[in-house]
Amino acid sequence: MAGNVAPVLEPPRTRPSNVPAAVPSVPDEPRRKQNGDAHDVPHPVQQPPEPPVQQRVPAPGVVEPAKPQEKPTPSAQEVEKLKKRQSFLTRTLWTFIMIGGFIGLLLMGHAYMILLVMVCQTLVYREVTTLFSLKSSSPESREAESLNEKDPWSKTLNWYFFAVTNYFLYGESIIYYFKHVVFADAQLLPFATNHRIISFTLYTIGFMGFVMSLKKGYLKQQFGLFCWVHMSLLLIVVSSHFIINNILEGLIWLWVPASLVICNDVFAYLCGITLGRTPLIKLSPKKTVEGFVGAFWCTILFGILWGTYFMRFNYMICPVHDLGVNAWSSIQCKPNPAFLWREIRLWKPLATVFSHLLGRTVTTLPYARYQLHLLFMACFASLVAPFGGFFASGFKRAFNIKDFGHSIPGHGGMTDRMDCQFLMGVFTYVYYSSLIREHHVTVGSILQTIVSGLTLEEQLELLADLKRYLSGQGVVVP
Numbered sequence: 001m002a003g004n005v006a007p008v009l010e011p012p013r014t015r016p017s018n019v020p021a022a023v024p025s026v027p028d029e030p031r032r033k034q035n036g037d038a039h040d041v042p043h044p045v046q047q048p049p050e051p052p053v054q055q056r057v058p059a060p061g062v063v064e065p066a067k068p069q070e071k072p073t074p075s076a077q078e079v080e081k082l083k084k085r086q087s088f089l090t091r092t093l094w095t096f097i098m099i100g101g102f103i104g105l106l107l108m109g110h111a112y113m114i115l116l117v118m119v120c121q122t123l124v125y126r127e128v129t130t131l132f133s134l135k136s137s138s139p140e141s142r143e144a145e146s147l148n149e150k151d152p153w154s155k156t157l158n159w160y161f162f163a164v165t166n167y168f169l170y171g172e173s174i175i176y177y178f179k180h181v182v183f184a185d186a187q188l189l190p191f192a193t194n195h196r197i198i199s200f201t202l203y204t205i206g207f208m209g210f211v212m213s214l215k216k217g218y219l220k221q222q223f224g225l226f227c228w229v230h231m232s233l234l235l236i237v238v239s240s241h242f243i244i245n246n247i248l249e250g251l252i253w254l255w256v257p258a259s260l261v262i263c264n265d266v267f268a269y270l271c272g273i274t275l276g277r278t279p280l281i282k283l284s285p286k287k288t289v290e291g292f293v294g295a296f297w298c299t300i301l302f303g304i305l306w307g308t309y310f311m312r313f314n315y316m317i318c319p320v321h322d323l324g325v326n327a328w329s330s331i332q333c334k335p336n337p338a339f340l341w342r343e344i345r346l347w348k349p350l351a352t353v354f355s356h357l358l359g360r361t362v363t364t365l366p367y368a369r370y371q372l373h374l375l376f377m378a379c380f381a382s383l384v385a386p387f388g389g390f391f392a393s394g395f396k397r398a399f400n401i402k403d404f405g406h407s408i409p410g411h412g413g414m415t416d417r418m419d420c421q422f423l424m425g426v427f428t429y430v431y432y433s434s435l436i437r438e439h440h441v442t443v444g445s446i447l448q449t450i451v452s453g454l455t456l457e458e459q460l461e462l463l464a465d466l467k468r469y470l471s472g473q474g475v476v477v478p
Contacts, residue, residue: 091410098408098417099262106255109326113247113254118166121240123414127405128232129158132225154222157213158229160206165233168199169241177248177320179444183451193452236422243425249432252316256307256374257428260381261420263302268295268386283393287386296382303378304371311339311370338370338436373436380427385420392419 105112175182175192182192191198214222246253272291280287310316315325318333325331343364346354354362392415396402405413450459467477 087410094408094410102258106251107327109323110247110251110320111323113251114244114323117240117243117247120414120418121236122162123405123407124418125162125232125236127407127413127415128236129229131399131401131404132228154213154225157206157210158225160209161203161229161233162237164199164202164206165237167202168196169237170244171195171199173241173245173248175448179442179448180321183444183447189451239422239426242429243422246425246429246432248320249437250317250319252307252310253428253432254425255316256303256310257377257381257424258421259306260299260303260378261385261424263306264295264299264382264386265420267298268292271295271298281390283390283397287390292386296379299382300375300378303374303381307374307377308368308371311368336436336438338373339368341366341368343367373431376431377428381420381424384427385424388420388423392416 102116105116171191172195175195182188210222210226243254246257268287268291270291271294272286272288275290275294276288278289279285280289280292314331314333314335315327315329317335317339318331343366345364346362351363354365392404396404403412404415407414408417411417450462454462470477
């Protein structure tokens with residue numbers, strides 16, 4: 001019995017509720033990732049509470065300075081608007097400076113006005129000739145620029161031809177307007193009688209110097225510069241020569257035409273910004289038909305009133321015989337018939353209207369022929385002279401530049417202000433010399449004929465005959 005002991009059956013073991021179930025064996029690293037170790041699990045760090053912000057209480061009677069406020073950054077439109085305003089103020093300031101300087105030189109005399117024209121033409125010539133070597137991406141421009149750097153004769157010849165042209169043109173003016181001085185001076189007489197051959201000799205020397213300066217590899221650029229210089233001399237120096245002749249014929253032939261161009265420019269701008277809608281020309285998009293037409297009528301009215309006022313001053317209308325005179329000098333001359341007042345009989349119905357308006361009988365209307373000439377000059381200043389500005393605009397577009405230079409703040413270069421004046425000055429000289437100037441014999445012209453056309457023996461014979469004639473007229477001749 002003892003050997004046959006029945007096995008004792010143990011009841012199945014139950015897992016206590018607080019003992020976790022067995023987990024299948026897994027590698028250490030995955031198990032750590034599943035269960036997580038204490039040192040791998042980050043515990044949230046508790047930040048210490050921020051201390052309350054204590055507001056600073058100012059002491060009684062003490063006023064703390066206000067904190068500076070940050071300035072807002074201006075937008076692109078505001079910056080552009082500010083630039084335009086600054087440009088407008090600078091342009092306006094220098095406009096008044098130029099007008100004031102022009103009036104001051106006008107009062108100081110003819111010599112100062114001639115000096116002003118010479119300075120202006122020099123600045124314009126420099127600005128225009130500088131454009132030939134302007135930097136650009138074209139190979140021809142780079143070669144022209146390198147030519148100026150390697151060949152100093154190119155710039156020297158530019159100014160040499162400029163000086164020779166001025167010597168010839170202004171010498172002609174001096175000989176014509178001051179015959180009584182030039183041909184009566186023994187030292188100036190050789191230069192006066194041989195002026196043209198001297199001028200041609202000087203030009204020939206410059207031409208030979210240009211040919212000798214030609215370099216292989218730069219021939220195209222050198223001949224281009226030669227043509228450029230001669231065109232500049234024609235358009236700038238010759239035009240300035242005519243303007244100076246206008247001064248010597250009487251300051252009114254410079255003052256009034258120049259004023260007409262300025263007036264037309266101002267009213268074209270004002271009418272354009274107020275009424276402008278239709279573009280006038282593609283070269284100048286800001287020019288409008290409304291501004292062009294409005295400036296025309298304003299210039300007509302301004303020209304007649306402006307010219308009529310200044311035609312009463314001998315200082316303005318008398319040709320110059322002495323470069324030392326000024327606005328305070330006593331000047332007497334026989335006025336040109338264009339400045340003399342006349343009367344025209346009115347048409348009877350028109351006379352009735354004027355009589356009714358003025359309250360008195362009006363049968364005639366005073367006028368001067370110069371007023372008719374003013375009408376034509378105002379038309380030219382309004383309709384034709386602006387095309388000088390359009391020409392300059394096209395020139396600047398060809399070189400992709402905004403202004404010709406920076407001689408005048410707010411206005412660009414001198415060329416930007418003189419483009420219309422050159423064309424107006426040439427027209428005034430041609431118009432005056434063709435339709436207004438009196439062609440009569442003067443003492444200077446007779447003296448020029450005697451000195452240049454008679455031998456010394458013939459001059460002595462003429463002097464003896466003139467003495468006998470004056471003695472017969474009862475004039476005591478020493």
